Amino acid sequence: MATLQNAFQIVLLFFVLVTIHEWGHFYFAKRAGILVREFAIGFGPKLLSFKKGETRYTLRLLPIGGFVRMAGEDPEIVQINPGQRIALALKGNEVTHIYINDFDNRSDSIVGVVEDIDLERRLFVKLDMDGEIKQFPVHPQALMVSKDKETQIAPWDRQFGSKTVGQRAMSIFAGPMMNFFLAFILFVTVVFMAGVPDKVKIQGTTAGSAAEKAGLMANDIIVQVNDVTIGADRNKLTSLIKQSVNKPMVWIIERNKEQIRKEVTPADINGGQVGVTLMAETRKASFGEAISNGWSSMTSATVSILDSFGKLATLQFKMDDLGGPVRIVEFTSEQASAGWAQYTFWAALMSLYLGLFNLLPFPALDGSRLVFLGFEALRGKPVDPGRESIVHFVGFAMLMLLMIAVTYNDILRLIKG
Structure with a gap:
């Protein structure tokens, strides 16, 4: 029974920390009017998926993080070019669905060849239907359908890049911010629990x-x-x-x-x-004492974590000093066995660590994206998206290699006892 409870507490810890982080990105992106295509917990193959409103919510196989996919961050929409044959479903005179293939099963749609199309700014499609040219307005939430996969179009004003630097920065910073908020609440909770x-x-x-x-x-x-x-x-x-x-x-x-x-x-x-x-x-702690002591615990933990980042940056560490997912799971199990107060304190530390780690100016992390936005604010124009994507891709690859290395080291340590 204790083992099952520990397993539940380990899964709960990772789920809550990642969810609260990604929810911060999600909430402030939505507030800025950005179309959020997917809210995902985990990476890799989908285990569970459902769509609510404009967003698809997914639970994925590898519990090593999560992501919020915003319109305009990736070229995820199938391009439609003049000369291409498509089918349109209309409501009134407005396009609600654009079909890329399987035209024979679209009896309720009109089929033609694209003369001109703009799905970002002017929102129209001009179609050649057997020599008759006709232009149709496109609904801002129209769906593109390719092999039964639906993708909502993203007008320019719903894309990440269309928002102000401040709105985009807030959408990115909100993830770590929510981890800081959760950490503080948990530190305060520990004071109430432990006195x-x-x-x-x-x-x-x-x-x-x-x-x-x-x-x-x-x-x-x-x-x-x-x-x-x-x-x-x-x-x-x-x-x-x-x-x-x-x-x-x-x-x-x-x-x-x-x-x-x-x-x-x-x-x-x-x-x-x-x-x-x-x-x-x-x-028992008073409310004021819980706030004060919780804040003191958070500030001292922040200093300790930043000190460890400094040693990492200056290479003042040994490989055995690093811990990956295996060691984190192992230590989380120990903290869960020590009681709810100790487990809650560990959860607070992990939430604080996750927030601070994501703010490091390392490619692929939130901190790096904020640095690029800072450059944009200073230059008055954005950094080339292609170059930024390459930087983040390289950073992500390096992080994955580090993850593999520390995980391998953790497994060796367990084997050797």
């Missing part, structure tokens, strides 16, 4: 140590040391101990709701030790 440190508690004592000789016991709460209130500050206690090597200290501890005075003399070991293992006793 906030309230008192320093003795978890155990070392045999023969000064603490054991003084009569300190597990579950004793340390109230004061040398008239200094400890509260939840372990560092304060450690500092006082190091200042009192071989000098008797007066400890006030709480045991069974009763305060007891103990005399403890730190030994001259590693700068001063009394032989206790400490733990925090927590209490």
Whole structure:
């Protein structure tokens, strides 16, 4: 049962992190008026697919990411050229369907040869029907049908490239932004689940140590040391101990709701030790404390992640320092087994990591696309789409090679134990 629950939590983690990221792209693209052709979780062959409104939603085989396919980003529409034979389905006098083939089964359509056509700006098609030339307006949501595959046309004002730099940048930045938002919510949730440190508690004592000789016991709460209130500050206690090597200290501890005075003399070991293992006793967090502590956890985690990116960029790492999908799954399983608070904290870290990683200015990542938009804003004109596509393709290939390498390394590590 535990294994099944761990598997569910692993799948849930990846699904939520990727979905919230892609939903950010999707939502702000739709707000900008961009036609979103597909909202996909995963890559590779489709496992599940359905269409709602203008968008097809798909679940794909490889759970290593996702994508939102916007009109105008890729040349996905079949081109229709003058001289080509097509069939049109009309509603009133307006074209709703353009058929590329299989004309014999289009009894409800008109067939002819294209004289002229514009499906982006003027939205019309001029057809030669046995010598009679006639022009028809095209509905802005008309469908092109080729071998029973339907593709909605994308007028220029519905394409990604037609929007302002700000609108396009927001559509791209929104993915990482949603990961940051989710990470903060999860960090705050962890504080509510785990509580906030309230008192320093003795978890155990070392045999023969000064603490054991003084009569300190597990579950004793340390109230004061040398008239200094400890509260939840372990560092304060450690500092006082190091200042009192071989000098008797007066400890006030709480045991069974009763305060007891103990005399403890730190030994001259590693700068001063009394032989206790400490733990925090927590209490329920207030709303303000949850927000404050959650934000502190997020900022410290951000510094740590950025530091690791810096080491990666300057090649200050070994191959064993890197982890791929196998190691992430392995560690996620460990965190799931440790309880919901630990699992939620790990989910927060992963969401934060995903957001920061995607903002790196590396080809194929969101950060690289934002860099190209920055160049466009400075130059006053876009970078050549063909060149940008090549850069992103090379970057994606490099990321896939790195993924394969770290996955291979993870598998070797598992085999070797």
